[in-house]
Amino acid sequence: MRPEDLATAVASHAHPRQLARAREAVLAGQRPPAVARRLIVESWERVRRQGVDPDRGADCRPAPPGEVEHRRVRCGITGRALRELRAGLVPAAESAGHIVVIVDADGRVLWREGSPELFRRADRLGFVEGASWRETEVGTNAIGTALVEGVPVQVHSCEHYVRSHHTWTCAAAPVHDPRDGRLLGAVDVSGPAEAVHPTTLALVRAVAGLAEARLREEHRASLDRLRAVGTPMLAKLGGQALVTDRSGWVAASTGLPPVDRVALPTRHDTPRIWLPAFGSCSVEPLPGGLLLRLRGDAPATTTRVVLDVRRAGRSSLTVHRASASWTNHLSRRHTDILLALADNPAGRTAAELAEQLFGDRGRTVTVRAEMSRLRRKFGDLLDHRPYRFAPELDVTVLRPGD
DSSP states (O other), X not given: OOHHHHXXXXXXXXXXXXXXXXXXXXXXXXXXXXXXXXXXXXXXXXXXXXXXXXXTOOOOOOOOHHHHHHHHHHSSOOHHHHHHHHHHHHHHHHHHTOEEEEXXXXXXXXXXXXXHHHHHHHHHHTOSTTOBOSHHHHOSXXXXXXXXXXXOEEEEGGGSSSGGGXXXXXXXXXXXXXXXXXXXXEEEEEEEGGGOOTHHHHHHHHHHHHHHHHHHHHHHHHHHHHHHHHHHHHHTOOSOEEEEOTTOBEEEEESSOOOSXXXXXXXXXXXEEEETTXXXXXXXXXXXXXXXXXXXXXXXXXXXXXXXXXXXXXXXXXXXXXXXXXXXXXXXHHHHHHHHHHHOTTOBOHHHHHHHHHSXXXXXXXXXXXXXXXXXXXXXXXXXXXXXXXXXXXXXXXXTTO
16 A cells, blocks of 8 residues: 555544534535545445435344354455464454454454453444444445455544444454455454544554465465475376466466466366467366366457446456356456446557546556556457457446446
8 A cells, every 4th residue: 555545544633523514514415525535535425325324324134153154264364364363453452442353355244352341332333243344234434445445444433424333433454365366354443432543554454464464375385285286297298288276376387388377267167168378278176276288279259248347346357258257356446447448449548548547647657567467367358559458359347237
């Protein structure tokens, strides 16, 4: 996160009365005074459009214990990453009279630890294990807003959309899967509004980063184990072949130039798949991965590309080919770039994209770097000079309300 983004994410120093007036202006559909942060105002407006009750929030029952346990297993925040979050935050939260909450990508509270005294206040608010803390349920709050924006966020007192939350302060940071950038969930520290401290967000952000580092280490270790299985196997094969994990990260290869990752289709439990960079391949499952043998077939024709931006923070690009289909989850910036290209089939220069995305035609270096990442990921789907989707593609955009 850039310094200016971190400053935007920290709770406002404005007086609560000023923030309350800004919130009331948004509720009335008016332009709020500049005292409220842009990130908060955008969240207020988003929540107002969703019809959330500004006094009580939505009526959402907590998930039962069995579902909570199932979500804990599948959310991806496990092992050393989970221990890192707890060890880095729980002792500090307990001493400060705060609580630590970990949610999954749907905003469901999976773990809650910290001050027993604050638990009782949280219980009255419905801030319990299994509860949904998305913006669509409880309005603007650090957890829900961090999940939407994909960045660490601190929300204090009247910055909360729902009035019953105005006695609270909270700071949350998202946690992503280092293998594919997928949002796993978020970690949050919450407490009484009078106990707000600007360094809380920095602490939460740092500990979330350590958790992601642990996930990255675990991924490297799993690739090493897969390499130990795959390398002897490849040595006995002729032709071209790859051993990858199920996210497409390459553990070993033979007869091919070095590559870090290939774009696997969503379904790869079939005898054959089609890869953008290599064409048709046979698939053999391995412990923790796949053996892909290249067949040299002509690439299948792309029939349809679907850019789905209906849910904020959950955008995806799905490729439908004659032989297979797969979906790639997108970051917010990559979503903005691909949406700009979809809306302009004739293409955009780097300067035009920079002006559209950042309001600054001079930020072409950033645009070219992001386009380079996108083209490595999506292969033959994107052209350059100008940047655009390949003309032969049938590109569809699914927008909110579709």
